[in-house]
Each structure stands twice: as structure tokens, then as C-alpha cells.
Amino acid sequence: MDFKAQQNKYTYSSRHAAPAWMDFMRKIVPYQQINHAGDIGCGGGIYTKALAELGIPLVTGVDSSAVMLEAAAENCQKEQGVQFHKGDALATGLENASCDLILERALIHHLPNLQPCFSEAYRLLRPGGTLLIQDRTPEDCLLPGSPEHIRGYFFTCFPKLAEIETSRRHTSENVLENLKNCGFHTLEQHTLWEVRHVHETKEKLLAGLRARLGRSILHTLKDDELEELVLYIDDCITTERDIVERDRWTIWKARK
Template sequence: MGMDFHSKQNRFSYTTRTADNSWIQTIKDLVPIKQISNAIDIGCGGGIYSKALSDMGVASVTGVDFSKEILEGAKENCKDYSNISFLQGNAFDTGVVGGSYDFVLERALIHHIDDLESCFEEAYRILDSDGYLIIQDRTPDDCFVKGSSEHIRGYFFEHFPKLVEIEAQRRHDSKLIMQTLKAIGFTEMEEVTLWETRKVYENKEALLLELRERIGRSILHELTDSELNQLVHHIDNSIAKESLIVEKDRWTMWKAVK
């Protein structure tokens, strides 16, 4: 099944959050963000992190995504930001001039990609000398942490083991990522683990509503409507808290320098 990123129905699926301070602080720890003037967000989705980079002081941000519909949602989401522009392209062919950016962000991108080498080669090409690449994604170890009121994703895999196989197949091992970056020519590589606050829900029903609508969760498009209802019912019964649910996801971030 899978999510149709080109459907108008999913245009605003990745516009409903803001980047949490946990993410912002980690970026500041890894990159001298005050020295960054020109950034590109590859696989930008709804522009959530393009916005965050602008808010952190980056003068010019370009968002790139392969989906025209997703980009329409991003443009609407970022309509008040005159320094953010968007291009339709992909991780292998962004369509931008080489050496024109001092920061490349690839967040929640590489699990959609088999050819890491071509992806990282394009990032290397468009970076200026001494430019920074930040990759953020989940390794297999990140994916299967036990479910709780904070780690909602864990319930997906506990209740539907078929999702474990799908998730494991699309996630890359950290060692492979580091080896590929080094082979391309990147240096000063660093890996960190981040528990990023995804969203704070005022009550449990707000969380369950987002789950029912599959908002911002491509893995849930692997379930039928009936299966999704089963999962929502399971999560409803598993979480005792009725208010102020702080959902967090575990990620791995890799820094590399050209």
C-alpha cells in the first residue's frame, strides 16, 4: 500500500507541527549555525524544518521535495517567510548549482532511498568547501523501542508485527552510512542520538485523532482502515494518561563536513 506522496489528500500531512527546541539545540551543538547563510532542506516535506532554520537565523533557505503536492503544502505553511523558496527535485538531482550552499539538511529522507551513494554525492556536489551536511533518520535500533505514552511509535510495531519487517527493510545501518559518507569524501563525521519531542497533545483524543488521519506518519499508510482502527483502539487502551501527552521519537543524526 504505502503513502501516496503525490496525492492532494496528503498535501498538508507534514505541515502540522513545529520543530521542537530539542532539535534546534542539537543542530546548534553540531553546526555553527550563526555562520550559516545559505541552507538547503532536501526532502523538505511541509517545510517544518525549513522554517526552523530560518527562525534560527539562516538568511536563505531552499526546500526541495519530489512531490508537487507536498510542496504546495510547504509553500502555504511558509507563506510568511520571504527568505524560504521551494524547488521540485529529488535527492539525486536537486537542480541547484554546485557549491552554492554551506548547509545541507536531509531529515527523514534516506529511509526512502536505496542508493545512499548517489544521495550523498549530490549533497557533496552542492555544498561549498567546509560546508556541513546533517542527516537525520532512524536506524533499526531507533525504530523498535517499546511503546509508551511518550514513545507512541513503539505501539505500531508491537501490535502489527508485519510493520516490523517493512520498517527494518527501509532503515539503514549507521555503519553503512558512515562508510558511504567517508567514501564520498566527507570528513569530521559525528553521530549522535536524539530523543526529539514530536508533538505535545493537550489530551489523548487529540493524539488519537491524528493517528486516525495518519497525519505525518507514512508507516500507518501500510495499514488498512480496519487495521488502523484496531491500532488506535489498542493505543487508547494502553495509555492511561488523558491529558498532556508529550510524544517523543528516537533518531540518529550524522554530521559530516565537505
């Protein structure tokens, strides 16, 4: 998916962070002690906004796409203490030791080499600061499909998508090794089932799939393949209303 294309501007700004994610953050991060958080690879600002809603006084969202940053600014226009900056995850342009918390959610699977990204996060953090990485491992992605785990149906219908997905996902061992190599310590690993969306009807779910809304991997399918996938999922899901879709994520926590 082209994150810099105007037609994709609102692809990653229409959701809200799930209550389970907010509760998890309250448990794992001493947010009351955080004065400045950086959301690296912020996209449409969904989690930039969530960090502000936790009560962090200053949150800076960083993304390399001007289009995404426009959507993020619109998404967060009512939040106090939120600002955005155009920059790359490997070279954000932010000051040394300027953040107490760095969040990198759904970022690292876009990066073949993790060390430059983690080194940049280390540079941005103050001593004792926390880095949170949230992404999916190959094991997270390839869980069986169900009405709760829609993503699993993608790979049953099109095994080639499973190959694409696993090739761009980092193993937990690789993440932890790179964190250590960059100087981080007190490493933790957690699993979180996060509600992606509650689809009021199956038709709305299918419409979202046809629009490839917030699902970058579907952009690798041709239009006729996408329709084949939608019809396949239509057959697999018999529930017509209130479909609660969840994704399993791995979250790594590290300290500087």
C-alpha cells in the same frame, strides 16, 4: 503513502520543529556562518522554516512533490529568505557548491542506495560545508512502546510493521561507510529525543492516528487494522491529558 496526492498535502506541514531540535542545531552547527542552507526532501517545509528561524539568510527547500511544495510555501509564507525548488534528492537541479549547509531529515529511509544522494549533497556543498542527516536506525524504531514512544506500540500490535520499518531503515554503519565513500570527513554521530507532539488529550492522539497524520507507515494498514491499532493504544495508555510523544533519532554530521 503517496506524497504527491492532493489529499496528503498538509500531512507534513502542521507541526513545528521542537525546541530541543532548535537547541541541538545551535550547538552542532555554526549557523551564524551559514549564508545558504538546503533542505533536501523538505516535505511541508517544517524544517525549512526552522532553519530560517535560526537566522540563516537564505534557505532553499527541495522536494520532488509539487503538492508538498505548495504546502511548504504556505507554511513558510511569512519567512524572509525562504524559497522552494522542485527536484529530486539525487538530482536537485541546484548549482554546484552553492550551499554551506545541507539538511536531509527523514529522507534516507526512502532510498535503497545512499551513495547517489550523498554524492549530490557533496556536489551542492561549498568546501568546508556541512551535511546533516537525521533519520531513524532500526534500533531507534524498535524501542518499546510507552506513552512517550507511541511508535513502539505499532510494532507490538502488528509485527509486520516492524518488518517493514526495519527493512527500509539504514544502519549507522551503512550511513557512515557511504559518507566516507563519497568524500566526506570529520564524521560525527549523535542521538536526539525529539518531541513529536504534545497531545492535549488522548482522544486527540487517537484521532491523529486514525487520520494517519504524519505517519506514513500507517498507510500500509487497512482501515480495520488501523482501528485495531487505535483501540490497542487506547488500552495501553491510561493517561488522558498532556501526552508528550517523543521519537528517538540518529543524526550524522559530515564535512566536505
